[in-house]
Amino acid sequence: IMQDDQTAMFTRMRETISKKDELEKEIQELRDFLTTGKGSLFGLSGPLVDREGYPHKDVELVLAVREARSKLVRMQNDHKAMMLQIEKELQDLHRVSKNSKDTALPSTSKASHVSTSREEEKLVPFARVNTVAAGSPAQGADLHPGDLVLSFGSIGPYSDPQGPDALRLVAGVVRDSIGQPIRVAVRRGGETARLTLTPRRWEGEGVLGCHLLPA
Numbered sequence: 001i002m003q004d005d006q007t008a009m010f011t012r013m014r015e016t017i018s019k020k021d022e023l024e025k026e027i028q029e030l031r032d033f034l035t036t037g038k039g040s041l042f043g044l045s046g047p048l049v050d051r052e053g054y055p056h057k058d059v060e061l062v063l064a065v066r067e068a069r070s071k072l073v074r075m076q077n078d079h080k081a082m083m084l085q086i087e088k089e090l091q092d093l094h095r096v097s098k099n100s101k102d103t104a105l106p107s108t109s110k111a112s113h114v115s116t117s118r119e120e121e122k123l124v125p126f127a128r129v130n131t132v133a134a135g136s137p138a139q140g141a142d143l144h145p146g147d148l149v150l151s152f153g154s155i156g157p158y159s160d161p162q163g164p165d166a167l168r169l170v171a172g173v174v175r176d177s178i179g180q181p182i183r184v185a186v187r188r189g190g191e192t193a194r195l196t197l198t199p200r201r202w203e204g205e206g207v208l209g210c211h212l213l214p215a
Contacts, residue, residue, distance in 0.1 A: 009089065009092060009093045010093060010155075010166075012089065013086065013089045013090065013093065013165075013169070014162075014165050016082065016085055016086050016089060017086060017165050017168070018165075019082065020079065020082045020083070020086065023075060023078060023079055023082065024079065026075060027072065027075050027076065027079065030068050030071060030072045030075070031044075031072065033064075033068055034065065034068055034069065034072070038061060038064070039061070039064065039065045039068055041061065041065075042061075042062075042065045044069065044072075045069075048062045048065060048066065086172075087172070090154075090169060090172040090173070090176070091176060093154045122159055123150050123156075123157045123158065123159060123187075124150075124158050124159060124160055124161050124162070124215075125148035125149055125150050125186075125187055125215040126149060126150075126155070126156060126158060126161075126162045126166040126167055126214070126215055127148070127149035127152070127166070127167045127170065127212045127213065127214060127215055128146070128147070128148055128149065128212065128213050128214070128215045129143055129144065129145055129146060129147040129148075129149065129186070129210055129211075129212060130145065130210075130211040130212065130213045131145055131210060131211045132144065132145055132209065132210045133204050133209040133210065135202065135203060135204070135209070136202055136204055136208065136209020136210065137197060137198055137199060137200050137202060137207065137208055137209055138197060138208050138209045138210035139209065139210075141184070141195050141196060141197040141198070142193070142195050143184070143186070143195065143197065143210055144186075144188060146188070147186035147187070147188050147193070148186055148187040148188070148215055149184065149185075149186050149212065149215070150185040150186060150187055150192065151183070151184065151185040152170050152173060152182065152184050153170075153173040153177065153182040153183060153184075154173060155169050155170055155173060156185075157185065164214055167212060167213075167214055170212065174199050174207060174208060177198075177199055178199050178200065178207060179198065179199070179200055180198065180199075181196045181197070181198045182196065182197050182198065182199065183196060184196070184197050
């Protein structure tokens with residue numbers, strides 16, 4: 001049941017992220033109209049009058065700019081609320097994952113534990129480890145360049161492709177887990193390696209010391 005809850009929560013989060021992406025496109029279109037399009041005559045906040053201070057003769061353009069500005073403000077407020085919603089959904093998903101005693105890919109220890117099964121072979125990775133910095137938390141957790149990420153804390157595992165959404169959620173999991181172990185499962189050489197990665201400050205950049213790319 002816990003796994004079903006996680007799947008449903010992630011599905012809802014993906015829907016919210018999809019709506020956010022669409023909203024960002026609309027916001028960018030409005031900004032383009034007001035900064036580089038016809039509306040750039042007045043810009044984002046310029047007065048809607050001519051150089052002499054009289055009402056501009058292009059009434060339709062004035063009305064379009066006024067409507068675009070108003071809509072832009074509303075959409076920016078909606079975007080802020082949506083980001084807060086995504087943050088809450090991510091926290092809820094992370095909490096459910098931590099409370100789960102049964103996961104599809106349990107972590108056994110800080111050192112890598114490698115195994116494989118028919119069920120694990122069907123899982124689809126959502127990220128690939130591009131680089132691992134020397135002396136970093138990622139190296140200490142035995143993460144290797146080329147590893148294919150199957151699960152990362154509350155993100156995954158999946159039996160179908162997830163696109164970029166899952167990878168973008170990893171940043172939220174890391175941010176909420178500074179100093180706390182994160183269970184990670186990767187596919188390496190046809191086998192599944194389970195390890196524990198703890199985000200922390202170190203001599204290099206970030207708190208992981210690795211770079212992930214979409215699988």
